[in-house]
Amino acid sequence: MHIGFLGLGNMGAPMARNLLKAGHRLSVFDPVPAAVAALVEAGAHAVDSAGAVATADVEVIVTMLPAAAQVKAVYLGDDGLLAHARPRVLLIDCSTIDPHSAREVAAAAEAQGNPMLDAPVSGGTGGAAAGTLTFMVGGSDADFARARPLLAAMGKNIVHCGGHGNGQAAKVANNLLLGISMIGVAEAMNLGVALGVDPQVLAGVINTSSGRCWSSDTYNPFPGVMDNVPAARGYSGGFGCDLMLKDLGLASEAARQARQPVILGALAQQLYQTFSAQGHGGLDFSAIINLYRKEPQA
Amino acid sequence: MHIGFLGLGNMGAPMARNLLKAGHRLSVFDPVPAAVAALVEAGAHAVDSAGAVATADVEVIVTMLPAAAQVKAVYLGDDGLLAHARPRVLLIDCSTIDPHSAREVAAAAEAQGNPMLDAPVSGGTGGAAAGTLTFMVGGSDADFARARPLLAAMGKNIVHCGGHGNGQAAKVANNLLLGISMIGVAEAMNLGVALGVDPQVLAGVINTSSGRCWSSDTYNPFPGVMDNVPAARGYSGGFGCDLMLKDLGLASEAARQARQPVILGALAQQLYQTFSAQGHGGLDFSAIINLYRKEPQA
Amino acid sequence: MHIGFLGLGNMGAPMARNLLKAGHRLSVFDPVPAAVAALVEAGAHAVDSAGAVATADVEVIVTMLPAAAQVKAVYLGDDGLLAHARPRVLLIDCSTIDPHSAREVAAAAEAQGNPMLDAPVSGGTGGAAAGTLTFMVGGSDADFARARPLLAAMGKNIVHCGGHGNGQAAKVANNLLLGISMIGVAEAMNLGVALGVDPQVLAGVINTSSGRCWSSDTYNPFPGVMDNVPAARGYSGGFGCDLMLKDLGLASEAARQARQPVILGALAQQLYQTFSAQGHGGLDFSAIINLYRKEPQA
Amino acid sequence: MHIGFLGLGNMGAPMARNLLKAGHRLSVFDPVPAAVAALVEAGAHAVDSAGAVATADVEVIVTMLPAAAQVKAVYLGDDGLLAHARPRVLLIDCSTIDPHSAREVAAAAEAQGNPMLDAPVSGGTGGAAAGTLTFMVGGSDADFARARPLLAAMGKNIVHCGGHGNGQAAKVANNLLLGISMIGVAEAMNLGVALGVDPQVLAGVINTSSGRCWSSDTYNPFPGVMDNVPAARGYSGGFGCDLMLKDLGLASEAARQARQPVILGALAQQLYQTFSAQGHGGLDFSAIINLYRKEPQA
Incomplete structure (x- = not known):
């Protein structure tokens, strides 16, 4: 053809x-x-x-x-x-x-x-x-x-x-959820580890429990949990923060026009925006976990 | 024994x-x-x-x-x-x-x-x-x-x-993520449907894509998408909003003591609290999707 | 002329x-x-x-x-x-x-x-x-x-x-802050009253302390605190929720283009959107306090 | 005596x-x-x-x-x-x-x-x-x-x-509002300036309009707008982020016990926590404006 x-x-x-x-x-x-x-x-x-x-x-x-x-x-x-x-x-x-x-x-x-x-x-x-x-x-x-x-x-x-447009609508809805889930995994992994759980053990629990999601079992953002994901290579490659930011912008604008609230979605957008404004927009979106990183104590 | x-x-x-x-x-x-x-x-x-x-x-x-x-x-x-x-x-x-x-x-x-x-x-x-x-x-x-x-x-x-305590720490981390994911699914499903996508088609897309999670593929909160979940029976039974609220309270308090941010988690806690204060704390936690429901137009 | x-x-x-x-x-x-x-x-x-x-x-x-x-x-x-x-x-x-x-x-x-x-x-x-x-x-x-x-x-x-455009920019910035402050006052008044403080006493403390703001001292959203404000007449008249929603939409869109985070602002927008979707978009924006109202116990 | x-x-x-x-x-x-x-x-x-x-x-x-x-x-x-x-x-x-x-x-x-x-x-x-x-x-x-x-x-x-306890309740309510207002002013100032408005002109507009508040007219966090505030001396002195964090923790815990939502308040707490975890908990709380600072472009 x-x-x-x-x-x-x-x-x-x-x-x-x-x-x-x-x-x-x-x-x-x-x-x-x-x-x-x-x-x-x-x-x-x-x-x-x-x-x-x-x-x-x-x-x-x-x-x-x-x-x-x-x-x-x-x-x-x-x-x-x-x-x-x-x-x-x-x-x-x-x-x-x-x-x-x-x-x-x-x-x-x-x-x-x-x-x-x-x-x-x-x-x-x-x-x-x-x-x-x-x-x-x-x-x-x-x-x-x-x-x-x-x-x-x-x-x-x-x-x-x-x-017409439903392909875009489905993608925007999926990526809205993806953007939220990834931050959710970042918070859960960081919290569990801060409370003393080994990251691999924690990911194992989550991946066989009700917290299970693609961002945890296929693309885990915590370094050392999985191979062959951006977290294993300094968050290079993958799906950039600024691309996630674009998709969340599409989602929140579509939501605004439809008069439909997206409360966590709008907050997720702002968190990626904050991280991007700090100079990290080119990293894979799973690098958002670093927004939560604590400074080492002197 | x-x-x-x-x-x-x-x-x-x-x-x-x-x-x-x-x-x-x-x-x-x-x-x-x-x-x-x-x-x-x-x-x-x-x-x-x-x-x-x-x-x-x-x-x-x-x-x-x-x-x-x-x-x-x-x-x-x-x-x-x-x-x-x-x-x-x-x-x-x-x-x-x-x-x-x-x-x-x-x-x-x-x-x-x-x-x-x-x-x-x-x-x-x-x-x-x-x-x-x-x-x-x-x-x-x-x-x-x-x-x-x-x-x-x-x-x-x-x-x-x-x-000691790591069982609690793992549970609190998992349920923090669960509480976030469920609201994420609620927002994504409501947005996609508001944009014209059929709920079952949308759930099908999400469940085979990067938005996939337990709250979507096993416990979907949108009525009509799955049988044998609380959404199929008026949100009765299941895991009550007020129990989720308790677990998110444990998570945010543990995070406070560990000086670890849980940004989406704290917001999720407040949304379940808002929904509970409106009189719905006894419903299954997936009923949080109703916080986003639009009133029918007169 | x-x-x-x-x-x-x-x-x-x-x-x-x-x-x-x-x-x-x-x-x-x-x-x-x-x-x-x-x-x-x-x-x-x-x-x-x-x-x-x-x-x-x-x-x-x-x-x-x-x-x-x-x-x-x-x-x-x-x-x-x-x-x-x-x-x-x-x-x-x-x-x-x-x-x-x-x-x-x-x-x-x-x-x-x-x-x-x-x-x-x-x-x-x-x-x-x-x-x-x-x-x-x-x-x-x-x-x-x-x-x-x-x-x-x-x-x-x-x-x-x-x-050129700076009149709009100043207005959008002011109304972003206004939309946030009003919800802040709603939360503070509701919390203080839930903890047992008389609303007028509480407003008096806030209005002479560091929480003082226009939404508290000139346009207080808690019923009974002030005369001649929308809260004193069932939230009729005034500046409608849907107009505030429009202005916060302008603010978040301008922020998106400027790559500037507006974290509380985006959340405030979603809260007015939630309240509007529940059928209250025509009320004065100070009615957002009702999103936090507890149902009377049966 | x-x-x-x-x-x-x-x-x-x-x-x-x-x-x-x-x-x-x-x-x-x-x-x-x-x-x-x-x-x-x-x-x-x-x-x-x-x-x-x-x-x-x-x-x-x-x-x-x-x-x-x-x-x-x-x-x-x-x-x-x-x-x-x-x-x-x-x-x-x-x-x-x-x-x-x-x-x-x-x-x-x-x-x-x-x-x-x-x-x-x-x-x-x-x-x-x-x-x-x-x-x-x-x-x-x-x-x-x-x-x-x-x-x-x-x-x-x-x-x-x-x-009994009402002094504490009033303080907790006031400081909840203060913590929110300060971030609101930070967002509004940063947005207006990013859109091209001079910071002093913008503060002048806000302070005579409906965005007016103590955090703007008495304690403005944007450097160069006011003398004799922490923003004029590198955010030293004043009321530390970690003290604000303590007070917001009291507020959200009191709200949890009273089953009263504090949505913006909980998010504000997490933002101060994020900023503190990044190593800035000893600065005055108005330094939270730096969480929104954009990295200079290379």
Whole structure:
């Protein structure tokens, strides 16, 4: 299949590579020339603009962009995708943005005859490279069925969450809970250890009890409890604090518009903000445990 | 084995019954005569006071009491267990109290030659009846080995958490995280549903993603998502808000003494307190989701 | 002076009346015909659109609109003020919006030769009617000097806060603190009374000590402490919870963009949101004290 | 008048000196010999123990101790004040402790015929030296009338707050609000300044608007806004973070016992705890503003 692909950053580039590996033909665009060059070397065809992706003879266009502002510009701009896309070309936006904007862009697309899906991912750059991403997809049953094989070339868990924007809504809800859970684990581990329990013993108790959660049993933030997690390598790599901060910002803004309280969520957002303002926004989000670290006594 | 058992409430009574079923001989005491009578009918021998339990020819004494004040009175009082216990009788306190008090009582016990374990449980009245409780145990290796078969008659997961008070410390840390996670799930479910996602679809996404936790996959608070949880029966039964409030009070007080911040934990405590003050303290703790419920529009 | 005035709602209408009383000539517009008719009866001249206000022979245009979306539409729209305003007409926006949007509109205005001020107010509908509003003004010294006499016809405290957007920034900071203080007073009063202190005695202690604040000494939320405040009349009138919620939303969004934590502020926002979702958004914001009210025991 | 005085620390010593200056005769005790020696040099008479203060021929005994544990030991201990006090000697405890403990001690005192008042102070070491403390007093009208002249020798604002423990309750409520307000001012100042407003201009707006409070107009935490406050001298002196932390701990514990939520209060406590754990507990509590400080960009 001939596919257009826009956005070749840390996530988009490995996703595009997986589509090439699956045998698809790709026409790609990114404002960073080196990003384009790397994909061309891997077998993609370069075009000059978002509009040129749309005018290429593609059946599907995939976008992976930083935020809603870029999504709106790329889709709704004067030289954007909607201005040039041929009828019935399927548009799949994998960016993480707010559900409201996702619905706005989808409505514009469908009004002119282009089916659209929002399909944000989880799994990070590791999952993007390994082709094991989770896709949370919003849109019609038929469009989801059409996109599924394509998404399966880039991920292994493809979930249909309902109509337009529901992929974003599900992701925002999941990451709200993730952001809270991680701080909860940080507090529980630090408290138990301060009270004298060995960290591995404590994690063992929690992971077989009612406190069990992904942040504890798969991504424990306390150093020495697990291997192969950011806590085992100085909190490098992984999912950055500033990305968690972005997602919690989407969650609290969506909550505000829906007039729905997110009390712990808003506090979690502020704690990541505090930690980021102290200069640690580039560390993995599990480093938030250091906000609770006590200074050694003199 | 001849065992003394004090405290025949909602938890203590079924635990004592499981010891009888396992073939042990029991001498029991509780200030509520009806509670004693029910156990006598099940085969236990009644005695008149805490002191009388200690003077009976028991090898082990198990206590299951409401709070630290009762534990101190029963162990340290003029007619209490320590005043009368014969040397080397093993004392096992299954009450949930603060680690500091647990260590204080254990030190007094060992000073006069009685080995002691703190062994708080999780699993609720259902687990107590079914004999599937988790025991989190603090004390020496030898005493843990001695107590293990006895505890296994009442539970199925028996975890040694380190020295005196560490059982309490592990429980307090786990329940701190549990109290936070449940509110996190409540916020995430309510937000996703307010944004248009079906609750069962949303729970499915979360339970296979990084938001996964016991409060979501085993005890989901959103009505209609799971059967056989309090949310499916009007939040009756289960683990009451006021018990969660007690445990979060123990956690924040232990944190205060350890000079360790518990930011989300303290907020969670206040939210359960708010909900309890509104008259809902007797509901299962997952009912906290109703604090976030929007009034129907007129 | 001939003045254009757009936005004749609960705040705008009494402000416009005070300009008429001060002897100015007014050309007014509002999409609600009855609002226009009432001002015409008071002596104003009605025009048909925002553009028509700009093309009238006015020296100054004052706008008082609900939110940033309306401000952008009225100023930047195809038939908006900037499309039609004659050079050097002074534009004064009294709406409460985010500083970023205020700066964006001001930059567009000044780029085409129209000086502009942001001049949000505090003091409520009572202050608007009495002409005792506080104006927090952002813009140049010269423009501030030019606007001052006009603003003095509508208010009594006219403060220059610096360049464009600084009026909004000062207001958002003040109201962030106000929203926090009010909840702080609610907690302190409820706690002291729950501990047995008479509410008036407690307010007296606080108002002469380090807890003293406007929310305590001028607008106390505890019923029976003061006359002539919303707490003395069932929390009717005053400054609605939903307006406080809007202002805290502006504050937290501005903080997010500035990457500045507002920890208590974000929590306060969520508490007003919780109270509003429970159906009380129309009450005065001091009614938040009822979120803490205990149910009478049965 | 012959007065007994126990507790000659940073607060107690200058208070005792003011009683000497007012012409009273003092018998003093403190476990630190140097503290006693300094008072003896100023004219006091030293005795050897708490009990010895009580057996001296005093009419009134004043105590100023660190926490409830010391108060209970000094009043209720085997060689304590109640064991030795002659009938009708008036006992005045100026320590800051929880209302519950204050009531417990007062009940014991009155049961044996000694009238008692709780009379915690505000005003810090400066106020203690200058004799300008505020006393918040709990006890009977008659006892308050009897104590008033004595307290007036040490302070200038003597407030009767009701029965036993109400002095403590009023102080705890005031300081709860103070701890919240200070963080609110820190957030508001930091936000406004981050948005471009000059700190002095912003403080001027707040201090004449609805955000006005003691933490802003008398003790502003932003450096450069006021002289003669801790913010002007690197946050040295003043009222330490760890003392605020102690008072918020009393407030949240009293709230827990009264089943009264203190949502912002509990969060404020955790923020001071976080800041203290980072090594800053000895700074004035207004230094909490530094928790929000952004790292300079490289």
